[in-house]
Amino acid sequence: MLNKCGPRLCNIKPDHKVLEIGFGPGLGIEHALEYVKDGPGKIYGVEVSTYMLDAASRRLKNPISNDKVHLSLASVIDLPFDTDTFDRVFHCNSYYFWPSLPQSVSELYRVMKPGACMVAVLSLDNIRLAKSRGFLKHGDPDPLKYMFALEASGFEDVKFEYFMEGNFKYQAIFAHVHEKPAYHFDEELEDSDSELAKDEHSEIQQNIQPSNKKPSSSQ
Numbered sequence: 001m002l003n004k005c006g007p008r009l010c011n012i013k014p015d016h017k018v019l020e021i022g023f024g025p026g027l028g029i030e031h032a033l034e035y036v037k038d039g040p041g042k043i044y045g046v047e048v049s050t051y052m053l054d055a056a057s058r059r060l061k062n063p064i065s066n067d068k069v070h071l072s073l074a075s076v077i078d079l080p081f082d083t084d085t086f087d088r089v090f091h092c093n094s095y096y097f098w099p100s101l102p103q104s105v106s107e108l109y110r111v112m113k114p115g116a117c118m119v120a121v122l123s124l125d126n127i128r129l130a131k132s133r134g135f136l137k138h139g140d141p142d143p144l145k146y147m148f149a150l151e152a153s154g155f156e157d158v159k160f161e162y163f164m165e166g167n168f169k170y171q172a173i174f175a176h177v178h179e180k181p182a183y184h185f186d187e188e189l190e191d192s193d194s195e196l197a198k199d200e201h202s203e204i205q206q207n208i209q210p211s212n213k214k215p216s217s218s219q
């Protein structure tokens, strides 16, 4: 049920590039696929468990071979995607397993396009049950901590909502990327593809230096 809610709340359009973090057996990706099947959109997923990657790869064999679904063995903390790639990101019952919320959330922010939105779905009832049975000893499911980390990384309009479908109660956290701040020029120069930018930068520096010099005594 939760796996259906994430993609639905994302408002995925047929041309969107969508990412799921921690896809498990692949049910969420299967639902997300419904929204892009008639357009050029694609669904991507990352998972740290090889067992889950194998299970999802079997489930999604056809869309993978049709180039509609791409699954990777990777952690949210180090995503194998370019900056500004995704229109939508979703995850279901996942953030409380991530190694570091600030680093994971910054990485999500990096790969999302300006204008993109993210939805995290969870069930507080299921989390309480899991805790009472001795599971989730290491993860921290506190939604507020996750929301603070989102805000601190630059996400905007971060909000928490309650939902009920039949007898099933669940919650969702929404977070948006609006305008991204301009990159710092020196950071851009770290990029190995920016040799041209480096040349332009030093040319600009040479051009601006004379104006910074004090006028010589002969002038």
Ligand SMILES: C[S@@+](CC[C@H](N)C(=O)[O-])C[C@H]1O[C@@H](n2cnc3c(N)ncnc32)[C@H](O)[C@@H]1O
Pocket (backbone or CB within 6 Å): 002, 003, 021, 022, 023, 024, 025, 026, 027, 028, 046, 047, 048, 049, 052, 074, 075, 076, 077, 091, 092, 093, 094, 097, 098, 099
């Ligand atoms: C409770 S399962 C949920 C699976 C799936 N989303 C679902 O609801 O059926 C959490 C999943 O998150 C994955 N996971 C944990 N840490 C992760 C990380 N750092 N990066 C990506 N996935 C991670 C786990 O391997 C696991 O499959």
